[in-house]
Amino acid sequence: MEIFVVPTAPATGSVAAGILAAVIRSKPSTVLGVATGGSPLPIYKALAGHRLDMTLIRAFALDEYVGLPAGHPESYAEVVRREVTERLHLGPANVAVPDGSAADPERAAADYEAAIAGAGGIDVQILGIGHNGHLAFNEPGSALDSRTRVEMLTERTRQANARYFTSPSDVPLRCITQGLGTILEARHLLLVVNGADKAGILADALNGPVTPDCPASVLQLHPHVTVVADEAAAAQL
Ligand code: GLP
Secondary structure, X not given: XXXXXXXXXXXXXXXXXXXHHHHHHHOOOOEEEEOOXXXXXXXXXXXXXXXXXXXXXXXXXXXXXXXXXXXXXXXXXXXXXXXXXXXXOOOHHHEEOOOOXXXXXXXXXXXXXXXHHHOOOOOEEEEOOOOOOOEOOEOOOXXXXXXXXXXXXXXXXXXXXXXXXXXXXXXXXEEEEOOHHHHHOOOEEEEEEOOHHHHXXXXXXXXXXXXXXXXXXXXXXXXXXXXXXXXXXXXXX
8 A cells, every 4th residue: 555645635636646647648548436525626626637638538436326316416427527527528428427316226236336347347446535434435334345236325424415415404315336345346546535534534444453334444455555645634644
């Protein structure tokens, strides 16, 4: 595991984008795993500045809410479209997000897992970490070998994500998320973490026991992990 500690959140974006740019230059058909939440946004902004040819890039999102109407501005499909697809000039058909408005979400989850495999797997997976150690929407208690599936969100995660919705009760109860086992199959994991409020959980994830109680602790099982953290988030490492 390599860990870069940089002064500020924007600097995490610059460093992570530099890593991604090198990968994309060496493999123009890179399959990217993209994450939502606030932490990765500086990466997408910085990567756009590299002005790479993204024509052949494919991207898979980590997760999606279940039950938001198609086109809802806070659905991850829309967030990824705004923050990733448009910003990085990806081909819209090359970007996939689990179908949270499918009539059969379980089937949509299985189809998504198959689509990732069909693309040859993910070359680099961008990750954030939740305050309770969640990765994607794998909440505490998720099996370390879990696959893409429908899950309930915890109240803590719903509260954390309420900032994006008009009312906290508008945050969906369920999601489709790549599993921890699915995420571990990506060939390179790139975790970006900002802020003092993540310092404790980052230390637990990287230095504590590998346990479903802290889903991000699975990072310790992967042979190629890069962590980019600002000084505040790295304070307890
Ligand atoms: C959401 C996403 C996660 C993300 C987490 C942390 O719940 N599903 O993929 O890592 O929030 O978000 P933030 O970076 O805004 O703290």
